Amino acid sequence: MIRPARTSDAQAIAAIYAWHVAHSTATFDTAAPDATAWEGKIADFAAKGWPFLVAESKGEGGVMAYAYAARFRDRAAYAHTCEDSIYVAHDARGRGIGSVLLPALIAAARTSGSAQMIAVVGGGEPASVALHAKCGFVHAGRLRGVGQKFGRTLDTVYMQCDLTGKGWQDA
Secondary structure, eight states, rough: OEEEEOGGGHHHHHHHHHHHHOOSSSSSOOOOOHHHHHHHHHHHHHHTTTTTTEEEGGGGGGEEEEEEESSSSSGGTTTEEEEEEEEEEEEEEEEHHHHHHHHHHHHHHHHOOEEEEEEEEOOOOOHHHHHHHTTTTTTEEEEEEEEEETTEEEEEEEEEEOOOOOOOOOO
């Protein structure tokens, strides 16, 4: 089941993200925020009308993944462009949860007024690139050697999804 995140989900979200911070290059964070920080983020997103969703399985212990879309940059010109974040619990990966959650996030971002969604894929994680491509994102660029984690130099892959349904227009 996909639903809006609640502050009561903060502990589960914190645990999902903490695993990725400690074991994955999907995020370049090296310290994971605690549940209190996540409570604040969930409340902030709700106040701003930005989508923050969770994938929940009642039979399997609650929140298995989360995704949110925040404004891509603070400048006014980016008001209709958002950046997505999606994380699946390590023990729930490979079960198609992202393939349900990301389209729901795209729809919610469109409803909240976004026209473009940017994916910033830390480490160029192949599973994340594949998920985003499956959901209609196209490759928009690669920043080489911009991250350092686990003693590795990492790239960041940028992908973009047009939420308007109009397709790309030449500049």
